[in-house]
Amino acid sequence: MNPAIVFRDLTVSYGHRPVFANLTGQIQAGSFVGVLGPNGAGKSTLLKVLAGLIRPAAGSVEIDGRPVKRRAESIGYVPQAVQMDEDVPLTGRDLVGLGLDGHRLGFPLPTRRRREAIEAALAEVNALHLADRRIGRLSGGERQRLLIAQAIVSRPRVLLLDEPLNNLDLASTQQVVELVKRLAHEGEMAVLLVAHDVNPLIGRADEILYLANGRMAMGPIDEVLRSEVLSDLYGYPVEVLRAAGRIIVAAGAMDGHAHAVSAASPEASVMLP
Amino acid sequence: MNPWVMLAFPFAQHAFLAASFVAAAAGWIGFYVVLRGTAFAAHALPKIGFAGASGALLLGVNSLFGVSLYSAVAALGIGALAERDRRDVATALVLALGLGTGALFLSLGNLYAEDAMSLLFGQVVGVSALGVMETACVSAAAVLVVAAFHRVLLFTSVAREAAAVRGASNRIADWALLVGLGLATSAMMPVVGALLSFSLLVGPALAARHLVRRPWQAILTSVTLSLAVTWLSLFLSFALGWPVGFFVACLSALAYAIARAASRIFDRRPLEGMA
Ligand SMILES: Nc1ncnc2c1ncn2[C@@H]1O[C@H](COP(=O)(O)OP(=O)(O)OP(=O)(O)O)[C@@H](O)[C@H]1O
Ligand SMILES: [Mg+2]
Numbered sequence: 061m062n063p064a065i066v067f068r069d070l071t072v073s074y075g076h077r078p079v080f081a082n083l084t085g086q087i088q089a090g091s092f093v094g095v096l097g098p099n100g101a102g103k104s105t106l107l108k109v110l111a112g113l114i115r116p117a118a119g120s121v122e123i124d125g126r127p128v129k130r131r132a133e134s135i136g137y138v139p140q141a142v143q144m145d146e147d148v149p150l151t152g153r154d155l156v157g158l159g160l161d162g163h164r165l166g167f168p169l170p171t172r173r174r175r176e177a178i179e180a181a182l183a184e185v186n187a188l189h190l191a192d193r194r195i196g197r198l199s200g201g202e203r204q205r206l207l208i209a210q211a212i213v214s215r216p217r218v219l220l221l222d223e224p225l226n227n228l229d230l231a232s233t234q235q236v237v238e239l240v241k242r243l244a245h246e247g248e249m250a251v252l253l254v255a256h257d258v259n260p261l262i263g264r265a266d267e268i269l270y271l272a273n274g275r276m277a278m279g280p281i282d283e284v285l286r287s288e289v290l291s292d293l294y295g296y297p298v299e300v301l302r303a304a305g306r307i308i309v310a311a312g313a314m315d316g317h318a319h320a321v322s323a324a325s326p327e328a329s330v331m332l333p
Numbered sequence: 334m335n336p337w338v339m340l341a342f343p344f345a346q347h348a349f350l351a352a353s354f355v356a357a358a359a360g361w362i363g364f365y366v367v368l369r370g371t372a373f374a375a376h377a378l379p380k381i382g383f384a385g386a387s388g389a390l391l392l393g394v395n396s397l398f399g400v401s402l403y404s405a406v407a408a409l410g411i412g413a414l415a416e417r418d419r420r421d422v423a424t425a426l427v428l429a430l431g432l433g434t435g436a437l438f439l440s441l442g443n444l445y446a447e448d449a450m451s452l453l454f455g456q457v458v459g460v461s462a463l464g465v466m467e468t469a470c471v472s473a474a475a476v477l478v479v480a481a482f483h484r485v486l487l488f489t490s491v492a493r494e495a496a497a498v499r500g501a502s503n504r505i506a507d508w509a510l511l512v513g514l515g516l517a518t519s520a521m522m523p524v525v526g527a528l529l530s531f532s533l534l535v536g537p538a539l540a541a542r543h544l545v546r547r548p549w550q551a552i553l554t555s556v557t558l559s560l561a562v563t564w565l566s567l568f569l570s571f572a573l574g575w576p577v578g579f580f581v582a583c584l585s586a587l588a589y590a591i592a593r594a595a596s597r598i599f600d601r602r603p604l605e606g607m608a
Pocket of ligand 2: 140
């Protein structure tokens with residue numbers, strides 16, 4: 061089986077500030093990878109590098125065996141927090157259509173193939189009922205689904221989703237994660253999904269890519285979310301607690317105090333008396 | 334005088350044709366101006382074009398040439414500066430430079446107040462047959478530039494980074510719009526004038542986005558409204574003898590106000606239905 065994404069020795073810095081160094085890994089077609097890590101760890105940066113939006117200082121990225129370049133129809137990308145003007149005259153259908161041919165010149169021709177591709181993408185994310193609504197007036201969750209449809213309409217090999225679960229309620233979170241899992245497994249896409257909570261990914265994501273401290277750990281959830289692995293990554297003791305099928309990551313109790321905890325990173329931990 | 338009678342005269346026919354071309358281009362390009370929030374550039378370019386026209390008059394060359402050259406250089410300057418700084422800052426800087434040289438041209442030249450007035454407020458009845466041709470060509474060129482980049486302009490406006498991944502460059506979209514805007518400015522200057530072409534660029538397009546929800550519908554609506562505003566303005570101007578620009582400014586604003594009110598009423602209806 062050949063990997064859809066291969067990255068070697070990736071090093072990225074903004075000016076003189078390094079974000080991460082020497083990341084190496086690969087992601088198989090058809091696998092769903094959750095990307096975790098504290099704020100500022102470089103999750104968005106990694107996705108942008110894989111999408112070809114940022115050129116790494118060193119290292120290489122290959123998509124399907126070829127170096128990434130702009131104008132990649134084989135990559136679908138949904139950025140973190142997309143702002144939209146409330147009155148923009150654009151419907152869900154138009155937005156998804158842009159994902160298909162938005163880089164071309166002139167106006168789109170209303171061919172049957174185009175219409176069917178758009179309908180199929182909308183149906184895939186359960187958003188047919190949003191097709192004729194203005195995108196600026198949708199709820200965050202509704203818009204997120206349209207943005208995913210926009211990203212998958214060109215049938216990419218790689219799907220990069222930056223925090224698509226933000227602002228979603230529990231039911232929508234489950235729906236989007238299930239959808240992403242289905243896209244990966246049935247559509248043979250390699251999917252990277254950035255999240256802050258690991259729990260919706262349990263039992264659904266095939267692997268976790270954990271970024272912290274400029275380094276990463278990658279593997280199945282149970283192999284990555286372990287105290288030894290995360291402590292090594294962060295450079296201080298980190299505990300991973302499991303309760304009732306949920307995972308909680310906490311800064312280690314070196315000083316004998318218990319810490320209240322975050323669902324994915326110890327950074328958000330608060331000390332309790 | 335009765336406006337219908339006036340239409341029998343060639344000067345009125347020329348005015349009608351030139352104004353129609355300008356209105357169609359302004360309505361179309363205004364759609365992208367509003368979409369991308371480049372209203373300040375749309376406001377600045379005609380004023381810079383005015384400086385170019387006074388320079389052309391000083392040198393004794395065709396003023397349309399002066400407007401085109403000046404607004405093209407200004408558009409490129411704004412584009413180049415905006416890559417490094419914020420676009421509104423870049424626009425303000427270029428506007429100040431343009432107006433500064435314009436002041437110099439005006440003081441050096443023997444520009445009569447009438448000339449200045451007609452450049453500032455438009456001199457629609459002064460358009461010759463050749464002028465109509467020129468206006469038509471420049472308007473068409475302006476529309477062609479933005480229409481060619483229609484999808485790129487849309488995509489980069491609503492989802493810039495997703496667009497960049499697919500190869501739709503925001504920078505190219507910015508350039509295309511500025512060049513189209515510069516050309517449209519050149520076409521509009523002699524007809525509606527430097528001060529008021531802004532209202533035709535923004536009023537109908539703003540109104541359109543409240544009335545319809547798809548891009549091509551918004552463009553059609555904006556062009557239609559722009560034509561309606563312009564025709565009605567010409568008619569009133571012929572009838573009352575007041576400047577065209579005055580009516581263009583008032584009617585553009587009125588179109589926007591009505592469209593907003595209409596969309597408010599329209600949007601509220603489902604709620605009332607529920608109550
Ligand atoms: N355009 C930029 N210029 C300079 N520094 C940047 C830029 N973008 C990000 N950074 C820095 O790079 C680091 C990684 O940022 P990144 O956005 O990738 O983090 P993240 O893991 O996505 O965080 P979050 O969970 O908050 O989204 C941060 O320290 C950030 O301040
Ligand atoms: Mg981020």
